[in-house]
Amino acid sequence: MSISAEATKQGFWRRLVPPTPMSRRLATQSILFSTGEGAFNTGSAVFLTQVVGMSASKVGLALTIVNVAEFLMAYPAGRLVDRLGPKRVWAATTWGRAACFAALPFVGSFGEYVAVGMFFALFGSAGHSSYQAYVVDVLPPKERVETQAYLYSSLNLGFTLGAIIGGVALATDSLEVIRWSPLFAAVLMGFNGFWIARLPAAPHDLRVASGEARVRPTGPGPLRNPGWILVTFCLGVLWTNQTLLNVVIPLWLVEATDAPHVLLAWLFGTNTVLCIFLPAYTSKGVKDLRDAMRYVWISTAFFVVSCLITLVTHSTVGLVTVLLVWLGHVTVTGAELFISGASWSFQAELMDPKRRGEYQGVADVSRAMGSMWAPALFTFLAMQWGEEGWLVIAAIVTAATVLTGPSLGLAVRFRDQHFPVSPEPETQPAAP
The missing domain is CATH 1.20.1250.20 (MFS general substrate transporter like domains)
Structure with a gap:
């Protein structure tokens, strides 16, 4: 291989690694999150039908109820993020999702799953708003789009890893393994929450700490x-x-x-x-x-x-x-x-x-x-x-x-x- 070809190859692989310390920390968080989510999602159909015992129609109804709830919670969740600060809400909702995953092995009916799903919806709405607000707020303007691209790649990488792990769980053909598999996602989410808590405060987090964010911003809102x-x-x-x-x-x-x-x-x-x-x-x-x-x-x-x-x-x-x-x-x-x-x-x-x-x-x-x-x-x-x-x-x-x-x-x-x-x-x- 020629020197120029080798340099091009090395340049390609370097481009796959986030270029700044902050972008690498955020990319690590993305992989932790999506690996846990991907591992559960891969086997979720089997979990909900054969472990929880719901029919396919009830699974569809339950997921629809949760999706509608998340939709309705989106705006008030965004207001909460501005009030409490994006990093704090992001970490708290990540730990909340960990608790939801930890509760899933004990769910045994449609009603119980919907009850847990309501918490998933709440933490999902607030978590997404706080994540997006934090990423935009903490990064210098010239790095925002590029870093989001690396985070998107990291999410897809994590979902792929999660799918492989979920596939291994399914390959055991054991309902007990499937029942307790959400605990893997719970552990990753718990560690992810700790990782987020160790990230630096964004400017809006500092405004919350100083008391400035307690005053409602003047002018029309979104x-x-x-x-x-x-x-x-x-x-x-x-x-x-x-x-x-x-x-x-x-x-x-x-x-x-x-x-x-x-x-x-x-x-x-x-x-x-x-x-x-x-x-x-x-x-x-x-x-x-x-x-x-x-x-x-x-x-x-x-x-x-x-x-x-x-x-x-x-x-x-x-x-x-x-x-x-x-x-x-x-x-x-x-x-x-x-x-x-x-x-x-x-x-x-x-x-x-x-x-x-x-x-x-x-x-x-x-x-x-x-x-x-x-x-x-x-x-x-x-x-x-x-x-x-x-x-x-x-x-x-x-x-x-x-x-x-x-x-x-x-x-x-x-x-x-x-x-x-x-x-x-x-x-x-x-x-x-």
Whole structure:
């Protein structure tokens, strides 16, 4: 191997490691979290049906109840984050999730699972808002998008490790192993909470400690910021690429093509690998909101191309079908990677620094409203309308992208009027 080729190879692997001490600490946290979650999620269907003893319909109902509860709790949870400080809430909710996982082996009915699920919903809402608020708050502006890309890679790596561990538990074919497997997630979550507690305080945490955050910030909040609500709603529509990845394309493969079902494993494997190795590269082009809007259009282009490629596979046969379905999955992964970079930029640039928890709570609600309908509608369009349905799906996403432009303008004008961007420190806070 030549010296230049060796240097290129070393440079590639170096790019996979977060470049700063703070980003490496946050990446470690992401791996701990997603490994625990991934290990439980892999065997959750078996756990809920064979250990808890719920029917498939009751499992669906229970998960729906928990998801609705998490949706309803998102905004008040965001307010709580601003009141108490992101790091404190993040650590507390992580320990709360550890307690929930520890309680699961003792759950034996639908009602008991829903009761535990309510706590999962509370800790999930507050944990997500506090995590997002902390990451944006603690990092220098120039590092925010790049670090979020590394965290996204770390999450996918952790979910992969968790899936392997969960698969080992399932391979034992023992209900006792499955019953007690949530304790693995509980241990990782408990250690994760300790890891978070050792992170440095973010600026908003310092404002809470000084008493400044006890005074409600002046000026209108995110509920009176139509640009932010519309931008995050549009992002929710654009993030329906996950519906294509996880629901519509797999169903299309099984019901409308002659592709072998084993191809599904390769599709999900390809997506996971790309989302581990590529975010650090695809996010490099996002420096400001103009770049972020350009990424929105690139993401939409990938989304539309995926729809066009996939609709053709209804009429193809053999190896051509396999290659086209795989390519459709790869292109929709491209949509995921580019909308990620845009989302992180919008998050960093458009939220009031004194209300980041509240802004994140509103974003969680509006993004959910932009995407919660997609599994039912997209599945109906693809499976019932066929090729025409795929064109409608592409048109919906394109319309959301067109709306994102003026919505972004509204959000920027609101920001400039009510919380003008002020210089932020370019150095990270010192470790405790």
